[in-house]
Amino acid sequence: MQNMLADQLANIVLMHADDKLMLGHIQSDWTGLAPILEEDIAASAMAQDDLSHALVLYEFLGERFKLDPDAIAFDRDPCDYRCCDLVTIPDEFDWATSVVKRWLTATFSQLGLHRLATMTEGDLGDRAKRLLDEQTIQVTHLNRWMTRLGRGSIESHDRMQAALDRLSSSAGMMFEPPDATLTEDESFCCGRDELFTEWAKGIGITLDAAGLSATITLPDRSTGGGRRGEHAPHFIDQHAELTEVRHSDPATSW
Amino acid sequence: MSKVRERTRSPEGDLPAPTPDAKQWVVYTQKREGAPFKWAGTVEAVDTELALQYAREHYGLDEACVGLITYEHGDSVDGEYSIGPLVPQKADGTDGDEWLVFTLAKRGGNHQTAGTVNAPDAATAINRGTAAFADGKACNIRVVLASDVHETTDEEMVIWRTHDMTYKLAKGYSKQVRSKWTRIRDNPAYEQYQKEDIETHF
Numbered sequence: 001m002q003n004m005l006a007d008q009l010a011n012i013v014l015m016h017a018d019d020k021l022m023l024g025h026i027q028s029d030w031t032g033l034a035p036i037l038e039e040d041i042a043a044s045a046m047a048q049d050d051l052s053h054a055l056v057l058y059e060f061l062g063e064r065f066k067l068d069p070d071a072i073a074f075d076r077d078p079c080d081y082r083c084c085d086l087v088t089i090p091d092e093f094d095w096a097t098s099v100v101k102r103w104l105t106a107t108f109s110q111l112g113l114h115r116l117a118t119m120t121e122g123d124l125g126d127r128a129k130r131l132l133d134e135q136t137i138q139v140t141h142l143n144r145w146m147t148r149l150g151r152g153s154i155e156s157h158d159r160m161q162a163a164l165d166r167l168s169s170s171a172g173m174m175f176e177p178p179d180a181t182l183t184e185d186e187s188f189c190c191g192r193d194e195l196f197t198e199w200a201k202g203i204g205i206t207l208d209a210a211g212l213s214a215t216i217t218l219p220d221r222s223t224g225g226g227r228r229g230e231h232a233p234h235f236i237d238q239h240a241e242l243t244e245v246r247h248s249d250p251a252t253s254w
Numbered sequence: 255m256s257k258v259r260e261r262t263r264s265p266e267g268d269l270p271a272p273t274p275d276a277k278q279w280v281v282y283t284q285k286r287e288g289a290p291f292k293w294a295g296t297v298e299a300v301d302t303e304l305a306l307q308y309a310r311e312h313y314g315l316d317e318a319c320v321g322l323i324t325y326e327h328g329d330s331v332d333g334e335y336s337i338g339p340l341v342p343q344k345a346d347g348t349d350g351d352e353w354l355v356f357t358l359a360k361r362g363g364n365h366q367t368a369g370t371v372n373a374p375d376a377a378t379a380i381n382r383g384t385a386a387f388a389d390g391k392a393c394n395i396r397v398v399l400a401s402d403v404h405e406t407t408d409e410e411m412v413i414w415r416t417h418d419m420t421y422k423l424a425k426g427y428s429k430q431v432r433s434k435w436t437r438i439r440d441n442p443a444y445e446q447y448q449k450e451d452i453e454t455h456f
Contacts, residue, residue, distance in 0.1 A: 033262065036276070038297050038304075042311035093262050141307055148300075 004065040004072070005080055008186050009121055011178040015227050016112050017057035018083035019174075021073060023105060024050030025242050026087070027098070035095055046102075046138050053131050060124050074246040078239045079229035082178045086170040088226065088235045096156075096163040099149065103142040104167060104203070108174045110135045111199050115189035143206045150210025157211060164214045171216045172196075176227040193218065277326055279305040281313050282367065284321035291323050293356075293364035302404045310406065322406045323367075329402040333380035333395040335361060340388040340395065345381035350374035354403050355383035358394035365396050373397075 004010045027047035034040035058069035087105055091097040113135050116128035149156040175196050177187040188195045196218045207214060224230045276298040282291035294313040299305035302324075309322050334340070335358075350373040356365040368387035373379035379397040388395060 036298070038276075038299060038308040038312065042308055045311045045315055137310075144303055144307065148304075 001065075001067065001071070001076065001080075004061055004067060005076075007065070008179055008182055009119075009124075010061055010065070011082060011182070012187065013057050013061055013116070013124065015082040015084070015178040016109060016116065017054045017061070017072075018081045019087050019105060019109060020050040020054035020057070021242075022081075022083045022087045022238065023102065024048065024054065026091070026238070027102065030093075030098060033093065042141065046141065049134055049138065053134070056127050056131060060122065060127055064122060070246070074243045075250075078231055078236055081229065081231065081235075081239065082227050083231075083235075084170075084174045084176065085226040085232060086167060086174055088232060088238055089167065089170060090234055094159075094163065096149065096159040097166065099142065099145045100160065100163040100167055102138075103146050103206075104171050105174065106135065106138045106142050107203055108199055110139050111195060111202075112188075115195070118189060143209075146206050146212070147210045150207075150212045160210070161212055164212055168214045168216050171214075172219045173223070173225045173227070175199075175218055176223065176225050177221060178227040180222075180224075180228060192221070274300070276300050277305075279309070279324045280327055280330065281305075281309040281322060281324045282365075283313050283317070283319040284323075285317070285319050287320055290366040290368065291321065292366040296327065297324070306404060306406055323403050325398050325403045330356075330396050330398045331376035331380065333384065333397075335394045337361075338393070339390050340384050340392055342385045342388050342390075343381050345378070345385040347378070347382070348372045350378065352400040353379035353383070353397040354400050355379070355387055356396040356398075357383075357387050357392035358396070359391060361393055365394070368392075370400060371397075 004014075024047045027043060027050065030040070031044045031047070032040060034043050054073065055069060058072045061067065061072055062069040084105075086101060089097075089101065091101060110132070113128045113132045117125050117132060119125050119128070146160070149160045151157070175188075175192055177192065179187075184191045184193075200216065203214070226232075226235070277300070278296050278298055280296055281294045283294045284291045294309075294316070297305055297308040297312055299308050305324050306322060309324050313319075314322060348371075352370050352372055353376070354370055355368045357368045358365045368383070371379055371382040371386055373382050376397055380395050383395045383397055384392075
C-alpha cells in the first residue's frame with residue numbers, strides 16, 4: 001500500500017477514485033428520500049455509477065501495485081484518502097446542497113477523466129474513456145437540475161444560490177495537487193491553471209443559464225486539504241461508517 | 255441504513271406551494287440497433303428532457319438497451335382491440351403528417367414499433383397502419399404523431415452502462431446464485447455437517 005501512496009500517478013488516480021467513492025457513498029443516503037420518485041431512481045443509479053467508477057480506477061491501481069481493490073477502497077487510514085474537501089461536506093439532506101455539490105464535482109471529474117483518457121500508462125486511458133460517456137450523462141443531468149431549480153421559483157433560486165455560496169469556498173480545493181511534490185504537468189496532465197480555467201468556463205455557461213452566480217478562486221498550491229490527507233473532522237466519521245462492514249469481517253466475501 | 259439518515263429532518267413551518275403536476279410519459283426501449291422499440295413503462299416528468307433522462311435511468315438500466323423513445327401519454331391513439339387478428343382494410347394514400355405505428359401481437363402483451371405512415375388524422379393513420387403492418391397477426395394498432403415522439407440523441411446513447419452491470423440482469427443473478435449454491439452443495443464439509451446434523455436431531 002505504501003508503494004502506491006508514494007507513487008505520483010497513483011495519487012492522481014486516487015484523487016479521482018476517492019472523490020467518486022465518497023460521492024457515491026454519501027449520495028446513496030438519499031435513496032428513498034429524493035424529492036420525486038423518478039429522481040430518486042436516477043440519483044441512486046448515478047450514486048451506483050460513482051461507486052462503479054471508483055472500482056474501475058481502484059482495479060487499475062490494484063493491478064499496478066498488486067493490491068486488492070477492496071483493500072485500496074477500505075483499508076487505508078483516513079489520512080491516506082485523496083478525496084477533496086468538497087465531496088465530504090455533509091449536505092444535511094438539503095437537496096439544493098446535494099445538487100450543487102454533485103454538479104461542481106461531476107464537472108471536475110469529467111475534465112479529470114478527459115485528462116486520464118490521454119494517459120498511456122497501462123490501460124488507464126482506456127478505462128477513463130469507458131467512464132467518460134457515463135460521466136457526461138451525469139453532467140447533463142445535473143446541468144438540467146441546476147437550470148430548472150435556478151430558473152424555477154424564487155424559493156428554488158434562493159436555495160440554489162445559498163448552496164452555491166456555501167460550497168464555493170471549497171470548490172477551488174478540487175484542484176489541490178494530491179502530493180506537494182507534484183509538478184503542474186504531473187498533477188493534472190496539462191497544468192492546474194489551464195484545467196481550472198477550462199472548468200470555470202464550462203460551469204459559467206450553466207450558471208448563466210440558471211441565473212445563478214459563484215465566485216470560485218484557485219487556491220495557492222501550498223494550501224493543503226483533503227487531497228493531501230488533511231481532512232475535515234466529519235470525514236473521520238464518514239470513513240468509519242464507510243469501512244464498518246469491511247472491518248467487521250475483512251475476510252468475508254460474497 | 256446509514257447512520258447519517260438518522261439526521262433526516264421533518265419539514266418545519268409552511269411548506270412551499272406545490273409545483274404543477276408532472277405529466278406521464280410512455281417509454282419504449284430498443285435492445286439493439288435496428289430492432290423495434292418495445293413498451294417498457296411510464297415515467298412522470300415535467301418536460302421532454304427530463305422524461306428521456308428518467309426513462310434512461312429507470313428503464314434503461316433494467317436490461318441492456320441502446321435506444322429509448324417517449325411521448326406524452328395523451329398523444330397516442332389506439333384503434334380497435336380485436337379478439338382475433340385485425341383484418342387489413344383498404345387504405346390507400348400517402349398524404350398528411352407522419353405517424354409512428356405500433357403493433358400489439360396479442361392482447362395482454364406489449365406494443366412495439368412497426369414503422370411509419372403518412373395520414374391527415376389519427377383514424378386514417380390507424381387504417382393505413384393496419385394495412386401496412388398488421389399482417390394478419392396484430393390485434394391492435396396504436397399511432398402517435400412522429401413529431402410528438404422524442405428519442406435519445408447520439409450524445410445520450412450510452413444508456414446501458416459500460417461498466418459491469420450484469421448483476422442487475424435476472425439471468426446473470428440466477429447464474430451467480432446458482433453457482434454459489436452449487437459450491438456450497440459440493441462442499442464435503444457441508445455434506446458431513448448435514449449428515450451429522452440429521453443424526454443428532456432426527
